[in-house]
Amino acid sequence: MSLRNKTLLVIGATIVGLVGGLSAVSSTILFGCIQKVINQVLGSFDSYEQEFLSVLVIGLIFGFVTLLLLDRLVLSRIASLSADVSRISNQSDFSLRLPVTGNDELSDLAANINNMLAALEKEKQKQQEGEQRYRAVVEVSGEGIFLFDAQTGNIKEANAAFGQLLGYSTQEILQLTIYDLMASDKEIIDRDIQHILAVEHPCKSESHYRHRDGSLLELEVTASARAYGGEQLLCACLRHNTACKQVEQALRQAEAKYRQIFENAAQGIYQSSLDGRYISANKALAKLYGYRCAEELMANITNIGQQVYVDPNRYAKFVSSMHKYDTVSRFVSQVYRADRSTIWISETARAVYDSEGNLLYYEGTVEDVTERKVVAEALRYQQEQSERLLLNILPGPIAARLQLVEDAIADSFAEVTVLFADLVGFTEICAQIPPTELVSLLNEIFSTFDHLAEQHGLEKIKTIGDAYMVAGGLPLPQANHASAIAEMALDMLAAIAKFTAKQGKPFNIRIGINTGPVVAGVIGIKRLIYDLWGDTVNIASRMESQGIPGCIQVTQSTYDLLRDKYIFEQRGAIQVKGKGEMTTYLLIGKKVPFLSSQLLEAEIPLV
CATH class of the missing domain: 3.30.70.1230 (Nucleotide cyclase, GGDEF domain)
Incomplete structure (x- = not known):
């Protein structure tokens, strides 16, 4: 076979193998044109020159076809992939997906990008749900909550309660600054802002805010710094201090009333530690045990089990019952008074725990039941005597039936x-x-x-x-x-x-x-x-x-x-x-x- 024919054969095979995507007619026309050109060019050269030119032509044609196929099979797909990614990025819609065709590296890349988009979509949904929950909590809160820019003082966000507290609508409050709302000089407000930014924990204070009608409200404020979107924001929570003071006053009144009841109660009232000491006691308990005052009682009794109970095992039983049931009711025992005389008492007590379930102390009431105990013993003795007498005149089973009336x-x-x-x-x-x-x-x-x-x-x-x-x-x-x-x-x-x-x-x-x-x-x-x-x-x-x-x-x-x-x-x-x-x-x-x-x-x- 001549060199010319070999060259034409290689060019034809290259065109058919690498340009497989062209139609049969296009391939034939292209091959015919190339053959005519090669015949005209090579016809004017000798055999050596023809051989050299044939190799050169084959290399040039192979390179051209390779670039053509590279553009068609790789670069164009990369450009399409890049365009799709840019489109998704511009729209910020993570629900969109890249087309995946074939089974090559670009297809794997598109699939990985789709997986990343799915993860981002899921994370965005979680973030949106969290924001919705947060906003729902803020909106239903009875306390006024707002965000403002630490640099400009502009109100960024506010819940309905904040506006209602100061007499504004939510839209109106967003047009104001912190300086419009606080009844303090700007220097003082800025100083407080810088203090809040400097510390890492929420700051509590009492401040005066201006109501829309011009009146001043004394509010309790809890504020902390937040960095969001490149801005330094302060989040503040406001509650009406008047209500808090009313609650505190009510608590003080209730405490005073409780103290009055505690001190004037007819029954002995106490709190005792786990090691057997009285933490607190009222006058009635001191009088019951023969002491002049509660302070004398607490100073003298350092071991309740040994100093108070005639039978120390009774106190051990008391403690055991408290550990087992957390309470005792009508726990009757014989106890010593200050002069070592004895009386009978009835206790009702409970165990007191902290929020973590740790036992702190016992508290309860004490009642003198000596007279009742004597009467009960006398009645029991009389009942025993009556039953014994009844058994002397009647058979036991008959006496039992007779007692059932x-x-x-x-x-x-x-x-x-x-x-x-x-x-x-x-x-x-x-x-x-x-x-x-x-x-x-x-x-x-x-x-x-x-x-x-x-x-x-x-x-x-x-x-x-x-x-x-x-x-x-x-x-x-x-x-x-x-x-x-x-x-x-x-x-x-x-x-x-x-x-x-x-x-x-x-x-x-x-x-x-x-x-x-x-x-x-x-x-x-x-x-x-x-x-x-x-x-x-x-x-x-x-x-x-x-x-x-x-x-x-x-x-x-x-x-x-x-x-x-x-x-x-x-x-x-x-x-x-x-x-x-x-x-x-x-x-x-x-x-x-x-x-x-x-x-x-x-x-x-x-x-």
């Missing part, structure tokens, strides 16, 4: 065991001894029976003359009521035997026992008594009255319950008043192998 107490019991006992020959003994000795003797015997009844879990019903009545299985049900009565009957015989030996007098006793249903209840108004009614009671009484001295006579029903555990002797059929003939048994003792064998050897008929 039940109208009538009456119960039915399906099965109880009733015992009657009578001292045989006691009437003859009564004629032989003095009344005092007689009563003492009878009291000793019946007191022994009372102990036996309590020992066996039985209920004493009553005594009539020298007769004694006891029952088992009431007022609370008792499964072993029959055996408990049997044990008491045997113990009663043994007790009478001891009395006979001790007194040297022929004491004897008849005992009758019966088992069955009864009705029990409380009767009487002035003298209450718990009594039993029913056929079972009558038959038990007949068993005693028709019994044998020194013996225990039981009915068939009682015998049926005890026959497996106790030894009986059949007495046989006896005539019982109102019942006719009844088979009865004499209780001998409790069954034990040794006793049974002895009785068998003695040929005593056992039943």
Whole structure:
């Protein structure tokens, strides 16, 4: 291939490869023109010169095409990008975005600029929202707030409250300067401005401002310096000093009134430190504790727990309750007075904390309740005595029910065991001894029976003359009521035997026992008594009255319950008043192998 043809081939490839954006027709025309020019130019030169010129032409054409493509693909896009950025900057609209085309470095740059614009837009929104919130707070504030230029004194911003305070509208106030509003010389105002600019914290003062109607207002001013937009501004907050003084006066009056109440209160009032000292106290507390004045009380008492409370543990309990509940109410304690006499007090107190939750001190009131305490103790003693007396005449459960103000107490019991006992020959003994000795003797015997009844879990019903009545299985049900009565009957015989030996007098006793249903209840108004009614009671009484001295006579029903555990002797059929003939048994003792064998050897008929 000739050099000319090689040159044309390179130029054609360059045009096709680098000017790919041209249309096919344009590329063909351009290539044809170049070919014609090259043929005319190279035709007049020899081969060496043609070769040199071909290389030169190729370089020039390649450089031209490269510059053309650089302008089209890079520089024009950079210029477009720069123009878009300038447009967004001029409009200050961060919501606009740059077009992103392709996947090269310029496209990445445009995307990064868009991300930056998004961040700026978000930050601008936050700033606008903050300014709106700030302005909303300023506008709704009841205090006058304004900004003014520290150099010129011109009012830059003001809320509605500031204008209302001085009698101007917001538009009117913005046309004025600080010198128009303050009732002071310009030199003094400038000096105050320079002082505010020099310090780093807000300055408070009282100043006179001119109202629109010419009157002067004494206002409390809080001002601080602010740098904004290259300007030195002062921000001032004004409040009417008259209202503040009225509040202060009201506070002083309330404090004086409180002090008067504190000093003249009938109750003792105090504040005490955490280490047990009185911080303050009124006259009533000093008088209560036997001191001439509150100062003497506070000077002498340095440890409340040790010097005031009779029982130091009470003060420890007081402190513990305050830490746990922050308050105590009607905390009753015995305390010492100055002369070491004692009184009873009732305290109501609370713990006082600061704004950070730290415990500062205790404060409370003290009341002398000595007389009330004595009366309460006396009433408690009387109540205990009444309850004890009531328990002496009534069973415990019945007494409890009676205290609940039940109208009538009456119960039915399906099965109880009733015992009657009578001292045989006691009437003859009564004629032989003095009344005092007689009563003492009878009291000793019946007191022994009372102990036996309590020992066996039985209920004493009553005594009539020298007769004694006891029952088992009431007022609370008792499964072993029959055996408990049997044990008491045997113990009663043994007790009478001891009395006979001790007194040297022929004491004897008849005992009758019966088992069955009864009705029990409380009767009487002035003298209450718990009594039993029913056929079972009558038959038990007949068993005693028709019994044998020194013996225990039981009915068939009682015998049926005890026959497996106790030894009986059949007495046989006896005539019982109102019942006719009844088979009865004499209780001998409790069954034990040794006793049974002895009785068998003695040929005593056992039943």
